Amino acid sequence: MSGLRAYRVGVISAELPLSRTTTDRAADLRERPDLVAALLTDPTTRVLMVHDGSVVTRGDGNPELVLLPAGQAALLAPGGELPEGWIFLGVDDVDRLPGVSPTETRPAGARAYLARLVPDVDAAVLLAGDQWSSLREIGAVLSARDAGLATAAVALERWHVRHPRCPRCGAATRSEQSGWVRRCLVDGSEHYPRSDPAVIMAVVDEADRILLGHGALWPEHRYSTLAGFVEPGESVEHAIRREVREEVGVIVGAVEYRGSQPWPFPGSLMLGFRAHALSTDITVDAVEVTAARWFTHMELRAGIRSGWVGLPNNTSIAHALIEEWYGSELPDAI
Numbered sequence: 001m002s003g004l005r006a007y008r009v010g011v012i013s014a015e016l017p018l019s020r021t022t023t024d025r026a027a028d029l030r031e032r033p034d035l036v037a038a039l040l041t042d043p044t045t046r047v048l049m050v051h052d053g054s055v056v057t058r059g060d061g062n063p064e065l066v067l068l069p070a071g072q073a074a075l076l077a078p079g080g081e082l083p084e085g086w087i088f089l090g091v092d093d094v095d096r097l098p099g100v101s102p103t104e105t106r107p108a109g110a111r112a113y114l115a116r117l118v119p120d121v122d123a124a125v126l127l128a129g130d131q132w133s134s135l136r137e138i139g140a141v142l143s144a145r146d147a148g149l150a151t152a153a154v155a156l157e158r159w160h161v162r163h164p165r166c167p168r169c170g171a172a173t174r175s176e177q178s179g180w181v182r183r184c185l186v187d188g189s190e191h192y193p194r195s196d197p198a199v200i201m202a203v204v205d206e207a208d209r210i211l212l213g214h215g216a217l218w219p220e221h222r223y224s225t226l227a228g229f230v231e232p233g234e235s236v237e238h239a240i241r242r243e244v245r246e247e248v249g250v251i252v253g254a255v256e257y258r259g260s261q262p263w264p265f266p267g268s269l270m271l272g273f274r275a276h277a278l279s280t281d282i283t284v285d286a287v288e289v290t291a292a293r294w295f296t297h298m299e300l301r302a303g304i305r306s307g308w309v310g311l312p313n314n315t316s317i318a319h320a321l322i323e324e325w326y327g328s329e330l331p332d333a334i
């Protein structure tokens, strides 16, 4: 069993780059209609700017998330009527007091965080040295606090941008509850942010080989774990077996949950599994997956080193699932 010699036990959600957080979402505060306006006048409030899945960072190599004082953020990216375009992300989890009084916006000692949705990236005047960085590229190098803030901000930004209108009547909607709800201006219906469940699985056989596939739209040599969306009316376990059978023709038996990670590009929640194959013959669907094969540990190592195999980057849960099976840090290409 590879799990017994794994250098860590399981894919721990709290260690996955975009699952980390140190922030209390303080959902009880969101309903206050003046919350965002009050926090914008609080000198301790910090704001991150988000646009199209990217956030503003500073520095090369190991960029840090830029958290601006509220006044500065409002100047750099001026917006319209509050709270449209602003999201309350939460407060530092330290010193979070039970039962914040109705007049307080944050517990003593805890800093509040807002996200500013920048509608037109060209309209935001960045400070010298700052740049837009894609969360999927930099998620693994951010601190736990910053990764948690940026992931929530990107997830909500992607949802707001894609849901300007009411799905019931087509009228315009407005942001409420500090950016966590949109309400229809005509029929008053409330619409909440959604996450789409997707399964991603390290399929292994009795010889402890792993099945990796090549997606039709991927760069040449890219191999990864199979994945797919959970369909309406379907269990997670069924989705795993259906996707693997559809994409590569392999029959899956037992499945083990390993961990989850939000993947807000635009709105997925990746549910990671180890899936045990009952058959090994591969027939790719040639639509979503154009190549697939079984790898031993030695074959994968040789493939990566020679450049014949390129794995997804270390922000992804796919990387963590493959690394857990591999049993140690994955090698680099030589």
Ligand SMILES: [Zn+2]
Pocket (backbone or CB within 6 Å): 166, 167, 168, 169, 170, 171, 184, 185, 186, 187, 188, 189
């Ligand atoms: Zn409506």
